[in-house]
Amino acid sequence: MAVAGAIDNWHDEILNFFDHGRLTNGKTEARNGAIKRMYNYGAGYDFESIRARALFGKRPGRLKKEVEAQDEDWRASKPVCCSCREPLDEAAQMAGWKAFFAPLLIAPPRFHQDFVCHACLSDEIYDFPTLTSPASPP
Helix, strand or coil: CHHHHHHHHCHHHHHHHHHCCCCCCHHHHHHHHHHHHHHHHCCCCCHHHHHHHHHHCCCHHHHHHHHHHHHHHHHHCCCECCCCCCECCHHHHHHHHHHHCCCCCCCCCCCCCCCCCHHHHHHHHHHCCCCCCCCCCC
């Protein structure tokens, strides 16, 4: 009976959802949740700082577009390896990444964080002495 009473009490509000193109306040609630998280993460900040962050902070969509634009600019600049000065081969880096980590993992979308080609990186990795190599006598 509690459900029937709730439907009777909220009849107009419930039907407004269907009468007005199924509009909800979901986006507002999501933004309020994000502001609450900013408030919790920004412990010690004053109200004006949190307000400025909520009003003018970067949104994830804008940030993603900016990163993608930077990535396209980086690829258009024809980057070279800092060791051998050869052009970076993204396919070789992707193959090296998959071989080094695991074939089941999803590869990262960008490689411009490291400016060393796969061949130079492999040479650096395999030049280090291993623990299994025999120790030289004193």
